[in-house]
Amino acid sequence: MMTLHIALAKGRIHKQVMAYLQESGYDFPTYSEESRKLIFADRSGQLKVTLVKSPDVAVYVERGATDIGIVGKDVLVEECFCADVYEIADLNIGRCRMAVAGVAGNEPELTKRLTIGTKYPRIARQYFEKNHYSVDIVKLNGSVELAPLVGLADLIVDLVETGSTLKANGLEVRDYIMDFSARMICNPVAFKLKKREIEAICSVMEKRKAAGGKR
Numbered sequence: 001m002m003t004l005h006i007a008l009a010k011g012r013i014h015k016q017v018m019a020y021l022q023e024s025g026y027d028f029p030t031y032s033e034e035s036r037k038l039i040f041a042d043r044s045g046q047l048k049v050t051l052v053k054s055p056d057v058a059v060y061v062e063r064g065a066t067d068i069g070i071v072g073k074d075v076l077v078e079e080c081f082c083a084d085v086y087e088i089a090d091l092n093i094g095r096c097r098m099a100v101a102g103v104a105g106n107e108p109e110l111t112k113r114l115t116i117g118t119k120y121p122r123i124a125r126q127y128f129e130k131n132h133y134s135v136d137i138v139k140l141n142g143s144v145e146l147a148p149l150v151g152l153a154d155l156i157v158d159l160v161e162t163g164s165t166l167k168a169n170g171l172e173v174r175d176y177i178m179d180f181s182a183r184m185i186c187n188p189v190a191f192k193l194k195k196r197e198i199e200a201i202c203s204v205m206e207k208r209k210a211a212g213g214k215r
């Protein structure tokens, strides 16, 4: 077997996937959640894992720097990565929904041009265009829930899982746009050359999915 190189989206996804891999018997001697290292080899030589920022996962895979990658579908849709990599599995982890939200009980005047705060400008623009709203999109990089509280935006478009961040900040969902989960993507050349290795890792992840995707 050849070594399979995987790019994992840093954050929730890498933590969950590394826990799965370790529970499934892969041993990464130099890995810990706190480590500042970015690349980890498994003792058996089967896997090498690289931690990268979410929007970069498909870049590494597309260019063949890694064979496969694991990243949220939200990022793939926003970055429009679909043509040059294969999406080979829905891992059923990192499940969340993209929602439009605003200050609870405070509906904005829909006839005026609305300002929308979001980490996902493309998804937000498409949604409001489809619904015939005229909007200004303000691209933010996190803590998006703050924007309507300080007058930076009328509404936000952001991910919701439990709803606790919205609730803690006095916001409510106005509409749901799409559901998302983590996907495995593959470089087309690696898909041919490392078929066996890719099938092996897919079956490890499938077992976890069948077990309910819980740690």
Ligand SMILES: Nc1ncnc2c1ncn2[C@@H]1O[C@H](COP(=O)(O)OP(=O)(O)OP(=O)(O)O)[C@@H](O)[C@H]1O
Binding pocket: 009, 010, 011, 012, 013, 053, 054, 071, 072, 073, 074, 075, 094, 095, 096, 141, 142, 159, 160, 161, 162, 180, 181, 182
């Ligand atoms: N609250 C959530 N619950 C479940 N999955 C989530 C949640 N927020 C995000 N995700 C999913 O996990 C992926 C990674 O999100 P995470 O917040 O860990 O990283 P990130 O936002 O890229 O990190 P940062 O912006 O801090 O660099 C997202 O792209 C999405 O698919």
Ligand SMILES: O=P(O)(O)OC[C@H]1O[C@H](OP(=O)(O)OP(=O)(O)O)[C@H](O)[C@@H]1O
Binding pocket: 141, 142, 143, 144, 145, 158, 159, 160, 161, 162, 163, 164, 165, 166
């Ligand atoms: O519905 P909940 O379970 O509360 O989860 C939703 C929150 O999780 C994500 O933020 P994250 O923790 O990634 O922080 P960020 O604001 O830095 O992106 C998302 O952007 C929401 O803010």
